[in-house]
Amino acid sequence: MEKKVIVIGTGVAGLASAIRLQHAGYQVEIYEKETMPGGKMYKIEKDGYQFDLGPSIVMMPELYQEVFELAGRDPNDYIPMEKIDPMYSVFFNNNEDGYEISADFIQLMKTLEGFSYEDAQGFLTYLQKIYERFLVAKNHFIQRPFRKATDFYNPYTMWQGLKLKTLGNADRFIGKHITNEHLKQMISFQTLYIGISPLNGPSLYTMIPMIELLYGVWFIKGGMHTMAKSMEQLFFELGGKIYYETPVDHVIIENQKATGVKAGNEEIEADYVMCNADFPYAMKHLVRDPKAKGKYTDKKIDKMKYSCSCFIMYLGMNRKYDGVKNVHNFIFSDDLEDNLKGIFNGDRIADPSFYVYIGSKMDASLAPEGKDGLYILVPVSDLSTANYFWDEETIDYYRTLVIERLKKTAGFENIENDIVSETYMTPLDFASKFNAYNGACFGLRPTLTQSNHLRPQSKAKKCENLYFTGSSTHPGAGVPIVLMSAKIATEELILDDQGEKKAHVSNSSLQGGYV
Structure with a gap:
């Protein structure tokens, strides 16, 4: 039976x-x-627009x-995938056109060399070092359970653990090899994909950008x-x-x-x-x-300790955003370090970094004909850390900051006048709808x-x-x-x-x- x-x-x-x-x-x-x-x-789903929620x-x-x-x-019968290239764009205040990060290694090296040959060389050194640690993590830690203490506390596993060199943080590890602050941020910020800051997240998690850069980004x-x-x-x-x-x-x-x-x-x-x-x-x-x-x-x-949470805006626009080249776009604040510290200190962020995803660029059926939908994610404090409340005033506070920043970014200049549909997810919604403890989108930090x-x-x-x-x-x-x-x-x-x-x-x- x-x-x-x-x-x-x-x-x-x-x-x-x-x-x-x-x-x-x-x-x-x-x-x-x-x-x-x-x-x-x-x-x-709202007003003919469809967005991925998370x-x-x-x-x-x-x-x-x-x-x-x-x-x-x-799998192709169930989840047809297409590789994205360039993978994403990154925007800083002093570079309105942004940087395109390509899945083509030749193009990627040209972008890196545009910063400096020393930083391009440092990037290759970073890749080589983190790839070694990635293989150790994959073979000895990520894919196995720890049913009992001796599964970890044995000479062989602990020796493998030492190879991971986990004591340094992600930001410092990247900084050993790359000196340009913008380039360093472009590589280290991906630890936020799992809800932890590169300023205090273990350096091992810089394997996330490595996986992205070596194996690519896809769209279903x-x-x-x-x-x-x-x-x-x-x-x-x-x-x-x-x-x-x-x-x-x-x-x-x-x-x-x-x-x-x-x-x-x-x-x-x-x-x-x-x-x-x-x-x-x-x-x-x-x-x-x-x-x-x-x-x-x-x-x-x-x-x-809990991961950060997210404030997400789902905006239906009255036109196609052809002036924006890529599906995935990252907009950085002037002071990313201050931004990251603020998230995990519970502050209401004065100059947030955020992410803009336009899925309808890859699949037009996700928006009404001739239009796009913008998904905008702002990393924010989890509910147990936040020194403020999520109410209409907080939503409007972050909405205003995001819109004003995008108006200064190439391709998004007219965003405020283009919005015809609007909805949000806050940390409170993640807690109530998905039982995410403390509204922490990524669970335990x-x-x-x-x-x-x-x-x-x-x-x-x-x-x-x-x-x-x-x-x-x-x-x-x-x-x-x-x-x-x-x-x-x-x-x-x-x-x-x-x-x-x-x-x-x-x-x-x-x-x-x-x-």
Whole structure:
């Protein structure tokens, strides 16, 4: 008889876990409080415009494709992708035309040499050093669980850990090789993709721009929500069930063993529970048995460090923005260091850096004919850090700063008069709609003391048959990484249920690469 697994939430990691488990022979049911799949990979629809709600940059496409290949499907039938080149533009106040960052290495080197030959050489040195550390991280840390202390605290693993040289921060590491401040910022800022500042984020996370520059940036037709809808489709094809508008009240735990969930005033039994709700939220609200919480008491959850949050504007424009060359655009403040410090100090930022994404440049169906939609993301403090409240005045404050800055940026000069549709997401919305604890979009901040074996693991330490997946668990945030988290979590479950050989066979698809 098939064993039953309940998955809580249809976020990226929840869907990927459900597909893997259904494919491995389990009877899987997902319970989701919203009306459609994706979690933060949701979409906003208004006045004929469609926007990705959260994630918008596709890196490491192999990991997106793997879950379809595992089930014997051609990913191109589900998530058709196109490589973007140039990958993005970067704008500074004193350079209105911006810099284009190309996926073509020859063009990229010309851009770098435009700063200086010394900085171009320093960039190559940075690439070589971070690539070595990337291979160590990929082979020994990112793709494996830490079930027990000795999985990390053994001579071999600790020796590999020393090779990562994690004590320096990202900004300082880049600065050893590149002296031009603008170029350094163009490379180091990507740590914000996982919600941590390059000023205090471990230097290892400068692997993010390396992955971007070496492997490219991609676009999924229809936007990122296509990935979520396609995973939902595949899960249904494999025989899985999803119950929408059915929030889980709590995990049923008996004698420190998960036996099901309470959802929709009903107790539903299961052999295993896979929780894709944000780990801090889950430990506070869904896991109620004090013994099952283990060290993750309410007090500890509140003391943990959280990633930044986001204020996102979704603007429908009355025309095409042909004067803007690229889909992805980064607009930097005059003082990025002050900007970054302000975010993590809880300040209302006076001169914010932000990101503008125009998905309708790649797929015209995302906006009415002859028009574009602008997605504008401003990194801001999480709710526990912020020294201000999110109200209409705060929204208008950031909206005004963004519009005034864009009016000085090539291609966006008439933005204020072009807006015909407008909506927002604030940290409060991320907290209420997606149970993102403290409104932190990327979950727990990946500090040294909240990474690898020190980050919440897939397998609950003090409760049998309960597993966790998603951005606040190991290995961390970002769509490719949470897809890895789903792989690790399902391998852990299958290992406990069927043993080591079955776990590997049921969850393997590709050889080499990132998997």
